Amino acid sequence: xxxxxxxxxxxxxxxxxxxxxxxxxxxxxxxxxxxxxxxxxxxxxxxxxxxxxxxxxxxxxxxxxxxxxxxxxxxxxxxxxxxxxxxxxxxxxxxxxxxxxxxxxxxxxxxxxxxxxxxxxxxxxxxxxxxxxxxxxxxxxxxxxxxxxxxxxxxxxxxxxxxxxxxxxxxxxxxxxxxxxxxxxxxxxxxxxxxxxxxxxxxxxxxxxxxxxxxxxxxxxxxxxxxxxxxxxxxxxxxxxxxxxxxxxxxxxxxxxxxxxxxxxxxxxxxxxxxxxxxxxxxxxxxxxxxxxxxxxxxxxxxxxxxxxxxxxxxxxxxxxxxxxxxxxxxxxxxxxxxxxxxxxxxxxxxxxxxxxxxxxxxxxxxxxxxxxxxxxxxxxxxxxxxxxxxxxxxxxxxxxxxxxxxxxxxxxxxxxxxxxxxxxxxxxxxxxxxxxxxxxxxxxxxxxxxxxxxxxxxxxxxxxxxxxxxxxxxxxxxxxxxxxxxxxxxxxxxxxxxxxxxxxxxxxxxxxxxxxxxxxxxxxxxxxxxxxxxxxxxxxxxxxxxxxxxxxxxxxxxxxxxxxxxxxxxxxxxxxxxxxxxxxxxxxxxxxxxxxxxxxxxxxxxxxxxxxxxxxxxxxxxxxxxxxxxxxxxxxxxxxxxxxxxxxxxxxxxxxxxxxxxxxxxxxxxxxxxxxxxxxxxxxxxxxxxxxxxxxxxxxxxxxxxxxxxxxxxxxxxxxxxxxxxxxxxxxxxxxxxxxxxxxxxxxxxxxxxxxxxxxxxxxxxxxxxxxxxx
Ligand code: GLN
Ligand code: ZN
Numbered sequence: 001x002x003x004x005x006x007x008x009x010x011x012x013x014x015x016x017x018x019x020x021x022x023x024x025x026x027x028x029x030x031x032x033x034x035x036x037x038x039x040x041x042x043x044x045x046x047x048x049x050x051x052x053x054x055x056x057x058x059x060x061x062x063x064x065x066x067x068x069x070x071x072x073x074x075x076x077x078x079x080x081x082x083x084x085x086x087x088x089x090x091x092x093x094x095x096x097x098x099x100x101x102x103x104x105x106x107x108x109x110x111x112x113x114x115x116x117x118x119x120x121x122x123x124x125x126x127x128x129x130x131x132x133x134x135x136x137x138x139x140x141x142x143x144x145x146x147x148x149x150x151x152x153x154x155x156x157x158x159x160x161x162x163x164x165x166x167x168x169x170x171x172x173x174x175x176x177x178x179x180x181x182x183x184x185x186x187x188x189x190x191x192x193x194x195x196x197x198x199x200x201x202x203x204x205x206x207x208x209x210x211x212x213x214x215x216x217x218x219x220x221x222x223x224x225x226x227x228x229x230x231x232x233x234x235x236x237x238x239x240x241x242x243x244x245x246x247x248x249x250x251x252x253x254x255x256x257x258x259x260x261x262x263x264x265x266x267x268x269x270x271x272x273x274x275x276x277x278x279x280x281x282x283x284x285x286x287x288x289x290x291x292x293x294x295x296x297x298x299x300x301x302x303x304x305x306x307x308x309x310x311x312x313x314x315x316x317x318x319x320x321x322x323x324x325x326x327x328x329x330x331x332x333x334x335x336x337x338x339x340x341x342x343x344x345x346x347x348x349x350x351x352x353x354x355x356x357x358x359x360x361x362x363x364x365x366x367x368x369x370x371x372x373x374x375x376x377x378x379x380x381x382x383x384x385x386x387x388x389x390x391x392x393x394x395x396x397x398x399x400x401x402x403x404x405x406x407x408x409x410x411x412x413x414x415x416x417x418x419x420x421x422x423x424x425x426x427x428x429x430x431x432x433x434x435x436x437x438x439x440x441x442x443x444x445x446x447x448x449x450x451x452x453x454x455x456x457x458x459x460x461x462x463x464x465x466x467x468x469x470x471x472x473x474x475x476x477x478x479x480x481x482x483x484x485x486x487x488x489x490x491x492x493x494x495x496x497x498x499x500x501x502x503x504x505x506x507x508x509x510x511x512x513x514x515x516x517x518x519x520x521x522x523x524x525x526x527x528x529x530x531x532x533x534x535x536x537x538x539x540x541x542x543x544x545x546x547x548x549x550x551x552x553x554x555x556x557x558x559x560x561x562x563x564x565x566x567x568x569x570x571x572x573x574x575x576x577x578x579x580x581x582x583x584x585x586x587x588x589x590x591x592x593x594x595x596x597x598x599x600x601x602x603x604x605x606x607x608x609x610x611x612x613x614x615x616x617x618x619x620x621x622x623x624x625x626x627x628x629x630x631x632x633x634x635x636x637x638x639x640x641x642x643x644x645x646x647x648x649x650x651x652x653x654x655x656x657x658x659x660x661x662x663x664x665x666x667x668x669x670x671x672x673x674x675x676x677x678x679x680x681x682x683x684x685x686x687x688x689x690x691x692x693x694x695x696x697x698x699x700x701x702x703x704x705x706x707x708x709x710x711x712x713x714x715x716x717x718x719x720x721x722x723x724x725x726x727x728x729x730x731x732x733x734x735x736x737x738x739x740x741x742x743x744x745x746x747x748x749x750x751x752x753x754x755x756x757x758x759x760x761x762x763x764x765x766x767x768x769x770x771x772x773x774x775x776x
Contacts, residue, residue, distance in 0.1 A: 010218045010258040012283045012303040012337050013072035015380025018221070018262050018311060019171060019343025020061060021369050022078050023532045024053040025350065029079070033536040037116075043108060050079055054157060058166050060349070064370055065377030069167045071219040075157050076171035076343065079108060080115050080535045082223075083136040083181060084124075086173040087114070090204045091150030094140040094185055097121055106150045115535060117717045125183070125690050126534055126716065127666065128627045130225055130265040132312065132346055133541075133583055135534035139182035141194035149207040158215040170212050174222035174261060175201050175250075176242045180232050195234065198242055202249045209256035219282075220257040222250075223343075225264045227272040228291065229631045233670075240271040247279030258282040264307060264342040266631040267291030277302050288325050289341035298332040307341030309367075309375050314347050314529075314543065314585045316367040319375060319397035323382050323390070330383070338379035344369040347585075348529035348540075357527035362545060365404045368529070405589070409522065409546040416547070419597045427648040430656050432706055435682060438656040443569055443616060447776060448730075448744050448769050449500040451709070453663050453685060454573045454619065455512075455749035456490045456505035457758055466510060483508050484561060491565045493759065498766045501617060502570045504562035506751065512575045512621065513583040517542030520602055521549040523584065537752070544584045544595065550602035553609045560613045571661065572610040572618040574603055577646040582624030592628075593642035603650035611654050618658060620651055622679070623665030623748075626672055636671070644678040651681070659683065661709075665748055669698045677704060685709035687747040689721075693732040700736040708737050711747030712768070713761050718753070720760045726768035739776055744769045 023029045032049035035041040054077045058068075066072045078085050087093075088106045093114070100121060101110045115137055117123030126135040154170045161168040173181075175198060182194040212220050226232060227239050243261075251259060261276050262285035273294035276284050285305035286294060289312070297304055306329060308322040322338075329336045350370040351363055358366070367375060375397075382390040404410065429435065469479040490505035509515035517523035523542045530538040555574060563570040577599040586595060603620065610618050625647075630639055651660045662681040668691075669676060676684060688695045688710035696710050712729040713721050733742055744765060750758050 010071070010282070012219065012258075012260065012305065013067065013070045013380075014383050015066070015338040015376040016072045016169070016305065017061070017074060017340045017344050017369075017373055017376060018223075018264060018285065018307065019074050019076040019345050020057050020373075021345050021347070021349050021531070022053075022057075022076070023530065023536075023538055025056065025060075025353070026528070027530055027538060029053050030536040030538055033079070037112070046079075046108070050077065051160065053077065054160070055164060058161060058164065058168065060370055061373055062166075064373035066373065068165055071167055071169040071217070073166060073168045074171045074221060075154065075161055075168035075217075076221075077157060080111055081135075081137050083139065083173055083178070084111055084115055085151075085153065086178050087137070087139045088151040089149065089154065089172070089208055090178070090201060091148040092139055092141065092145050094124070094145065095142060096140075096185075104148070104150045105152065117719060119719060122690065122714065122719070123717050127668075130229060131627060131629065131631055132265075133533060133539070133624070133627060134346065136181065139178065139194070140185040141179065141182045141197055142185035142188045143192055143197070145185065145197070147197070147201050147204045149204050149211070152211055154208075155211040155215040158212060158217050162216045167216065167218060169219045169221050169260070170217050170257075171221040171223065172208070174224040175205050175246045176239065177224045177226035179242075180226035180234055180239065193234075195238070195242055198246060202246060205246075205250055206253045206256075209250065209253050213255050213257050217257040219260050221260045221262050223264070224261050228263050228266040228268050228287070230633045231629060231631055236269050236271055240269065240275040243272055244275035244279050247276055247281050251280035251282075260285065260305065262305065263287065264311070265290055268294045270294050270296055273297055273300075283337070285339060287341040293329065298329065298334060300334065303335045303337055304329060305337045305339045307339050308379065309338070309340045309372050310588075311340035311342035311344050311372070312346045313588060314366050314368060315588055316365055316371070316375075316397055316400055317588070318401055319378070320394045322375075323379055323387065323394060326379060326383060327387070336383060338376050338383060340372060340376065344372060346531060347372070348526065348531055353528040354526050358524055358543075361403070361407065362524055362543070364400045365545070366543070410589075412547040412549065415549055415598055418601055419594065422597065422601075422649060427645055427652050429652050429654075429680060432680070432682070435656045435659075439659045439682060442657045443659065445500055445569075446773065447739055448742055448773055450744045450766055450769050451499060451501035451571065452494075452503055452745055452762070453747075453749045454503050454506055454571070454621070455509070455751035456493075456503070456507070457753050457755050458507070458751045459755070462486060462507050483558075487558065487562050488565060491562055491570075495566065495568075497759070497762045499762065500568060502562070502566055502568050503573060504558050504570060506573060506749070508558055511539060512749075513580050514540060514542050516554065516575055516580055517544070517584060519550075519554040520599075521551060522546040522598070523548070539583065542584045544581070544586045546587070548595070548598040548602055550605050554606055556606070556609050556613050559610055559615050563614060569616050572607075572615040574606060574618065574620045574650075576620045576622035576625075576662070577603060577650055578628060578643045579622050579624040582628045593646075596642060596646040597649060600646040600649035604653050607651055608653050611658050616658060617661060618651070618654070619661035619663060620647065620681075621663045622647060623663060625664060625675065626666055626669075629672060640672065640675040640678070644675050647679050661685065663748075668695065673698055673702050673704075677702065681706065683707035683709060683743055685711065685743065685745050687711050688733075689714035689729060689747050690716075693729055693736070696733060696736045704737075707741050707743055709743030709745040710737075712744060713746040713765060715746050715748050715750060715753055718757050720757050721764060723764040723768045723771070726765055727771060730768055730772045734772070
């Protein structure tokens with residue numbers, strides 16, 4: 001293919017980051033969003049805050065050593081989600097929103113309606129972005145979804161940057177990835193796939209590129225991480241053919257910036273690399289932390305943007321080894337540029353905000369976004385001036401790494417020994433049939449038992465009490481008294497509503513992982529280490545830096561207190577080993593399996609202590625089981641083996657009468673269905689409301705033999721389902737799963753909901769269940 005370059009050749013900057021945290025160093029954007037949604041501020045006020053956040057991001061990267069004028073600074077801000085931004089830009093409004101959203105340009109309010117839904121429009125689904133803990137909004141594409149250039153925010157941001165003296169690099173989701181991550185809209189022919197709409201979509205990208213060039217962008221970054229994933233249900237050939245076609249069209253666009261196609265999270269396959277090169281893109285990025293160099297890259301003339309600094313974890317890492325990867329590419333004659341392996345929006349802003357929370361020693365082992373940007377600036381200097389120019393920085397990182405290897409607590413011989421002594425017998429319970437009989441005799445629950453997933457609303461009062469306690473304004477006794485009052489109220493509420501299996505409501509937990517991290521050895525927690533999870537929601541992952549040990553019971557007093565208030569069973573509530581790993585920043589100096597087993601043994605002790613304290617049902621949440629599934633198929637068996645074993649190690653130490661529940665937060669199982677079976681939990685609750693029970697077809701097809709609680713209330717938005725809607729979902733469920741195996745529960749925990757909607761929704765849930773029992 002002949003390639004016409006329609007723009008003057010541009011040098012790709014020597015170093016860059018694929019993206020930067022978006023929510024603001026002090027979560028300014030989160031606050032502004034929530035204020036606006038509450039009706040306490042105007043759209044203009046929200047946009048003013050976002051403009052400040054955008055400028056602060058550019059300034060932070062300039063301070064880290066990035067030039068203002070060479071497109072090394074990405075323009076990748078997002079008000080809610082970058083897939084949603086792309087949906088808005090290409091005007092792909094799902095037809096079910098057509099009555100509410102139409103007029104161009106599409107606005108932020110349109111975006112919020114898509115993301116959050118309203119009484120008549122359930123929100124777009126969310127799902128995890130590759131193998132990360134970030135959720136994106138899933139576009140719904142049909143054969144007739146409109147595509148038109150309908151929102152020019154990104155181009156406007158480039159202009160805004162220009163006015164502030166910056167030439168930034170607009171970053172957008174590429175057309176292949178946009179369609180590959182979309183789902184087919186409901187009711188389309190079974191053989192329809194969104195990627196079939198590529199030719200309809202490309203003209204919109206052509207128009208978008210022209211607008212970005214017009215706004216002054218020299219480079220544009222198109223994220224095509226779909227090309228590295230083997231778990232999207234699209235084969236490699238189809239993806240690389242789509243890339244070849246798409247980028248042949250885009251590189252021939254009449255007016256465009258230079259095209260940088262970035263990929264992240266796993267190895268870029270050779271076929272995809274070849275396709276991008278053949279299509280004439282101007283730079284290709286790939287992940288050298290999770291992945292390896294595509295073979296054809298070494299012989300290529302295309303500028304290579306090598307992702308050698310981990311964008312997805314917080315370790316300072318081996319800077320010397322990162323530089324060596326760049327040198328090795330340079331020596332093979334390639335035109336090499338340094339970058340992070342992924343966008344930095346997976347890590348917090350800066351270690352400068354952690355001087356109180358983290359020890360100087362731990363800090364010396366870490367790098368957050370600003371520190372990683374500085375590492376990139378160092379590597380870029382090394383590429384430009386040679387290794388000697390950065391020798392001091394490389395040595396300093398190596399010294400920190402050596403210190404980390406031998407520091408107290410990183411390796412505890414007693415912990416390693418206990419893990420080594422685990423045998424297969426530790427992972428086995430009696431057969432389910434035996435357990436089922438024993439449990440139904442001892443628990444004596446009605447058919448279609450009703451329950452919740454664990455948390456009740458985390459009210460401003462709870463958050464204030466926690467803050468007062470952390471600050472030392474109230475003492476532990478007063479705080480615990482307050483929490484006991486909360487537990488009592490939550491138990492009373494559940495009694496009044498008529499639920500069968502109760503929970504204590506988790507008021508003592510700031511977060512389902514951090515709470516355990518704070519109570520186990522081997523973890524540290526940050527003061528301000530927030531990362532975006534979705535929209536305005538942020539989490540503060542803990543740092544798992546050393547061997548894990550439980551020194552005392554963690555949840556037992558709370559569960560025991562709650563159980564003392566009720567004759568109904570109260571579920572004990574723990575977070576599973578895989579989820580604790582997935583939602584923390586995990587040490588990178590030993591196999592994940594080893595770390596998972598350490599956590600599992602700590603939980604095993606907790607499970608046994610709960611049982612001994614009279615708790616008859618124990619739920620161990622594993623919502624992240626699927627999220628850690630490697631994007632490469634040949635790594636699946638190994639991952640599923642150790643992750644399932646870790647769950648079993650945590651849970652298999654109990655008597656047959658003790659009922660083990662698990663909870664998973666998603667609605668597509670696909671190939672992990674065997675693993676879910678392998679967990680051997682007596683009851684599994686799953687998200688199912690948004691997908692209208694589609695999910696349990698998988699379980700039914702698999703003849704899943706144990707209890708299932710498909711969610712009948714989508715808790716991701718404030719919408720209250722009425723009894724008829726819940727009854728409809730229950731009916732769909734009873735068609736697929738025998739009623740004596742079915743539980744009735746919401747999709748997930750209620751911590752983000754308010755009491756009003758919680759009470760109403762749970763009342764409807766119980767009413768629908770009572771009616772369904774009558775009808776059986
Ligand atoms: N037990 C947790 C809760 O209810 C589960 C949350 C989750 O699955 N993410 O909050
Ligand atoms: Zn959940």
